[in-house]
Amino acid sequence: xxxxxxxxxxxxxxxxxxxxxxxxxxGVSLDIADGEIIALIxxxxxxxxxxxxxxxxxxxxxxxxxxGAINVNGKDMAALSEKERAKLRGTDIAYVPQSAAASFxxxxxxxxxxxxxxxxHKLMPPEQARKxxxxxxxxxxxxxxxxxxARYPHQVSGGxxxxxxxxxxxxxxxxxxxxxxxxxALDVTTQIDVLKAFKSVMxxxxxxxxxxxxxxxxxxxxxxxxxxxxxxxxxxxxxTAQILSGAQHPYTRELLAAFEPKPRQAQAxxxxxxxxxxxxxxxxxxxxxxxxxxxxxxxxxxxLVVEKGRNLGVIGESGCGKSTLxxxxxxxxxxxxxxxxxxxxxxQRAAGNRSQDQLREMQIVFQYADTALNPAKPVEDIIAxxxxxxxxxxxxxxxxxxxxxxxxxxxxxxxRYRHPSELSGGxxxxxxxxxxxxxxxxxxxxxxxxxxxDTVVASAVIELLKELQxxxxxxxxFISHDLSVVEAICDDIMVMYNGERVEQITPDKVNAATHPxxxxxxxxxxxxxxxxxxxxxxxxxLVSQYGHR
Amino acid sequence: MTMTRAAASGRSFLGHxxxxxxxxxxxxxxxxxxxxxxxPYIIPHSIGDIVDxxxxxxxxxxxxLGSDYLGRDMLSRVLMGARYTVGISLAAVAISCxxxxxxxxxxxxxxxxxxxxxxxxxxxxxSIPSKxxxxxxxxxxxxxxxxxxxxxxxxYxxxxxxxxxxxxxxxxxxDFMTVARVRGESTxxxxxxxxxxxxxxxxxxxxxxxxxxxxxxxSGLSFLGLGLQPPLADWGALVRENIGGLPFxxxxxxxPSLAIASLTISVNLLIDNLPKKIRDRDA
Numbered sequence: 001x002x003x004x005x006x007x008x009x010x011x012x013x014x015x016x017x018x019x020x021x022x023x024x025x026x027g028v029s030l031d032i033a034d035g036e037i038i039a040l041i042x043x044x045x046x047x048x049x050x051x052x053x054x055x056x057x058x059x060x061x062x063x064x065x066x067x068g069a070i071n072v073n074g075k076d077m078a079a080l081s082e083k084e085r086a087k088l089r090g091t092d093i094a095y096v097p098q099s100a101a102a103s104f105x106x107x108x109x110x111x112x113x114x115x116x117x118x119x120x121h122k123l124m125p126p127e128q129a130r131k132x133x134x135x136x137x138x139x140x141x142x143x144x145x146x147x148x149x150a151r152y153p154h155q156v157s158g159g160x161x162x163x164x165x166x167x168x169x170x171x172x173x174x175x176x177x178x179x180x181x182x183x184x185a186l187d188v189t190t191q192i193d194v195l196k197a198f199k200s201v202m203x204x205x206x207x208x209x210x211x212x213x214x215x216x217x218x219x220x221x222x223x224x225x226x227x228x229x230x231x232x233x234x235x236x237x238x239x240t241a242q243i244l245s246g247a248q249h250p251y252t253r254e255l256l257a258a259f260e261p262k263p264r265q266a267q268a269x270x271x272x273x274x275x276x277x278x279x280x281x282x283x284x285x286x287x288x289x290x291x292x293x294x295x296x297x298x299x300x301x302x303x304l305v306v307e308k309g310r311n312l313g314v315i316g317e318s319g320c321g322k323s324t325l326x327x328x329x330x331x332x333x334x335x336x337x338x339x340x341x342x343x344x345x346x347x348q349r350a351a352g353n354r355s356q357d358q359l360r361e362m363q364i365v366f367q368y369a370d371t372a373l374n375p376a377k378p379v380e381d382i383i384a385x386x387x388x389x390x391x392x393x394x395x396x397x398x399x400x401x402x403x404x405x406x407x408x409x410x411x412x413x414x415x416r417y418r419h420p421s422e423l424s425g426g427x428x429x430x431x432x433x434x435x436x437x438x439x440x441x442x443x444x445x446x447x448x449x450x451x452x453x454d455t456v457v458a459s460a461v462i463e464l465l466k467e468l469q470x471x472x473x474x475x476x477x478f479i480s481h482d483l484s485v486v487e488a489i490c491d492d493i494m495v496m497y498n499g500e501r502v503e504q505i506t507p508d509k510v511n512a513a514t515h516p517x518x519x520x521x522x523x524x525x526x527x528x529x530x531x532x533x534x535x536x537x538x539x540x541x542l543v544s545q546y547g548h549r
Numbered sequence: 550m551t552m553t554r555a556a557a558s559g560r561s562f563l564g565h566x567x568x569x570x571x572x573x574x575x576x577x578x579x580x581x582x583x584x585x586x587x588x589p590y591i592i593p594h595s596i597g598d599i600v601d602x603x604x605x606x607x608x609x610x611x612x613x614l615g616s617d618y619l620g621r622d623m624l625s626r627v628l629m630g631a632r633y634t635v636g637i638s639l640a641a642v643a644i645s646c647x648x649x650x651x652x653x654x655x656x657x658x659x660x661x662x663x664x665x666x667x668x669x670x671x672x673x674x675x676s677i678p679s680k681x682x683x684x685x686x687x688x689x690x691x692x693x694x695x696x697x698x699x700x701x702x703x704x705y706x707x708x709x710x711x712x713x714x715x716x717x718x719x720x721x722x723x724d725f726m727t728v729a730r731v732r733g734e735s736t737x738x739x740x741x742x743x744x745x746x747x748x749x750x751x752x753x754x755x756x757x758x759x760x761x762x763x764x765x766x767x768s769g770l771s772f773l774g775l776g777l778q779p780p781l782a783d784w785g786a787l788v789r790e791n792i793g794g795l796p797f798x799x800x801x802x803x804x805p806s807l808a809i810a811s812l813t814i815s816v817n818l819l820i821d822n823l824p825k826k827i828r829d830r831d832a
Contacts, residue, residue: 331731351730354733359732359733364731366724366728368724371725372724372725372728374723374743385729385732386732389733435728
């Protein structure tokens with residue numbers, strides 16, 4: 001056998017609640033040579049994780065491998081017994097999960113968990129295993145490789161934990177490692193360190209890998225070949241360079257196009273009309289101290305201005321206070337100090353004290369449409385409520401307006417009778433947005449609204465937002481950790497770090513950022529260029545100051 | 550998407566799947582409910598009439614369930630007993646669940662001192678043993694149907710409150726609650742329209758369970774002589790007044806016990822086998 005992995009005509013089925021049998025993988029074939037890293041890429045529900053897990057002979061509950069051969073290192077994983085498969089897992093094939101934080105046991109030390117594989121498979125004595133683990137920690141450029149094993153999982157950061165779970169996978173000297181979206185939950189500045197570490201270890205050991213992701217730019221950095229999946233079928237296979245430069249299949253082209261959002265047409269120059277101004281707003285959590293400020297300040301003396309018809313992007317890593325800022329402006333989390341002036345009038349800090357019209361004119365749209373839509377109500381009721389509440393429309397007028405709103409967000413009218421659980425992620429986010437539009441607002445605060453969506457779907461939502469702005473003259477405050485999204489829609493970008501406003505620039509000047517943190521942040525966004533990661537040079541001083549390693 | 554029909558594990562009707570146990574249980578409950586409503590028209594003898602020469606008479610033609618300790622017709626007494634047992638329990642459980650669930654949702658949505666005061670007060674109520682509380686109240690104000698209903702309801706309010714509050718607190722953290730709040734909605738809208746539809750299924754299951762507890766507590770109180778007063782009798786009282794027939798294996802003791810068992814077990818089985826909504830995107 002020439003290849004390490006040969007999958008032929010793999011079929012997997014699942015059984016639904018109603019007892020229907022659905023084919024989720026329909027005849028997938030792929031090869032992986034020794035030491036080669038291939039990427040499985042596709043939108044959610046395309047079957048990429050299911051294919052990756054099947055390489056270990058595993059099918060998630062409710063799913064069954066029903067056909068085809070999965071030859072890994074000369075053994076057919078589909079035909080082996082569960083006991084024989086267990087013997088191979090950890091020694092021949094290893095797995096790195098998406099959320100390392102959830103897959104470590106908080107009650108025992110990291111070292112114990114990393115060398116557990118050697119104990120289960122009786123590979124080497126514990127002393128030797130510990131030495132090997134420390135070597136791996138060093139190879140994965142973890143800080144304090146000799147001491148980190150003695151810590152507990154909650155004592156290290158998310159990026160470190162992700163690398164530690166890679167160490168756990170590598171300690172049994174596997175021939176194949178499966179990475180299941182290992183950097184999706186990380187900030188861009190952390191993601192780079194993790195990617196670099198993965199890449200160097202895999203290359204040094206000559207280990208083959210399967211990298212599951214929906215982010216084409218990340219995959220471009222690490223994979224030799226890319227397999228594009230959609231609807232349980234392979235759409236296209238090719239080397240990374242081939243896929244990036246000359247994609248053949250329409251779906252792959254769509255993916256590539258989504259990655260490069262069309263630049264925004266320049267809006268009318270800054271008018272003198274200020275829609276929203278906030279001055280030195282401070283907010284936080286915990287006990288209120290003598291000076292009237294909370295103990296932990298999530299937003300520290302931030303000021304910003306949004307002009308009519310223009311958009312402001314707020315960008316920063318998780319924990320920088322950008323979501324708290326959105327909640328402060330909306331009055332969900334009242335500010336401890338500072339002024340909020342909206343449309344020429346001073347606003348009360350708490351939403352409960354604002355007038356109905358003030359509440360109506362400023363709407364907030366949340367990240368997770370799953371929790372932002374009441375699962376017990378049909379779409380029509382969800383969208384109609386603001387119409388009845390703010391505009392006191394009667395039943396007939398409401399029904400007509402619901403149709404118009406659904407049309408505005410490009411959803412078919414028949415969707416109005418469905419419940420949120422019967423919609424896809426992108427459809428839910430559109431309903432979420434239609435509800436905000438129903439209020440006829442002047443300002444919509446979008447809190448990471450595209451983060452939970454696939455690249456293609458997210459770019460469609462962004463296009464929709466731009467279109468609606470042209471038609472309705474809205475302004476957006478767009479909060480995100482994703483620079484490309486913010487660039488695509490905003491006239492001004494505000495960078496936040498540690499609760500403070502660091503810098504405000506316009507999208508065309510992103511490369512000329514002046515503040516060191518903005519420089520680091522902007523340079524950390526992966527580009528669609530396979531050589532980008534290797535060529536990336538970062539100022540070590542900056543990284544040690546602002547990166548959370 | 551390719552699909553094949555697999556062997557259906559349950560039946561389906563109106564987009565819900567249900568199974569045989571649930572159907573049988575609901576038939577038993579339906580039967581007892583109909584009996585409770587129409588009892589006065591179907592009983593062969595008046596419940597006070599002594600129709601047998603002997604006491605603890607056996608089952609025979611005309612006296613299908615034998616006679617009790619005074620020679621009264623057992624069938625009539627059990628059928629009329631259903632009226633009291635089902636009626637009183639239903640009224641009590643309706644009051645307790647309604648007030649408990651409404652208070653629980655208000656506490657969860659409002660929070661703050663109202664939540665604290667309500668929770669502590671109802672926790673204190675919860676700490677009083679239910680039978681003892683029933684004993685004291687009945688001893689103090691005497692036994693009548695309204696007193697029994699209110700006592701039983703009060704005893705079970707704290708449980709319903711705790712249950713509903715726990716569910717509502719979870720719903721309250723969802724983003725759609727935040728959206729509704731910043732829209733400026735009132736508490737009544739929040740609890741009625743946003744929270745209730747999301748917790749109604751577990752609340753209904755709890756309603757059934759609580760109904761069973763109340764039937765048992767009512768039977769217990771009646772057994773102690775604190776429930777309905779003669780000649781009226783619910784099932785618990787029937788067991789108690791005929792307990793003397795136990796050595797004679799009289800049907801008079803066994804039949805009301807079976808009635809209690811059949812009702813409570815059926816309600817339990819029904820709430821465990823409620824029809825399930827089929828969630829299937831393409832169906």
